[in-house]
Amino acid sequence: MKKHPKLVFEPRFRIRCGGQLVFGPGKANLLEHIQKTGSIVDAAKAMNMSYMRAWTLVKNMNDSQNKSLVETTRGGRLRGGAKLTKTGLAVLQAYRKIETQSMTATRLAQIKIADMLSS
């Protein structure tokens, strides 16, 4: 019997609209970093992501639905900042809730899979 570390389950909910990917784990993490750092540049750095990629994801989040999720401010000494809109924060919180709830609800099936694979 091989020894192996513990299995880790990660919910990675995707939200689609038509064929388009509207929201998912990457965008949730980006929102969280923007919330923490107050800046798309710094959020991108924290995620080892190019600024262009982060900017594209933000634009995509703001344009794909009726509500913007990130608000940017320009000018001043600090190259402009970014923060979550009220909707952006609420969507992030609801998404994290989905992750927590799905982990709790599936605990037994997770244990079953882990037992089957490791025994």
Add this chain to the structure above:
Amino acid sequence: MKKHPKLVFEPRFRIRCGGQLVFGPGKANLLEHIQKTGSIVDAAKAMNMSYMRAWTLVKNMNDSQNKSLVETTRGGRLRGGAKLTKTGLAVLQAYRKIETQSMTATRLAQIKIADMLSS
């Protein structure tokens, strides 16, 4: 207000062991197609996936944990076939249960996100 189609939520649970991805939505679909077609070749075709890619995923599923999930048979007129092991079938079923349970448990938060984005 933009009109847009309904939001669709997809749980895409990943199972990791150490740094390695052990199981996820793609492997679950591959197991399901192997179960249906009795063949890795046909499962790969049904998923628009190269045979080499499918074979690598099967090898990875069989080697990464203590139990094999797919059993292959060689020779005969039909280039050999493949079927799920008892563990493979049970893992697939438990994974589908995780998907169903997580969708049910998060229905309210899903509605909340859909309402926030579309209103």
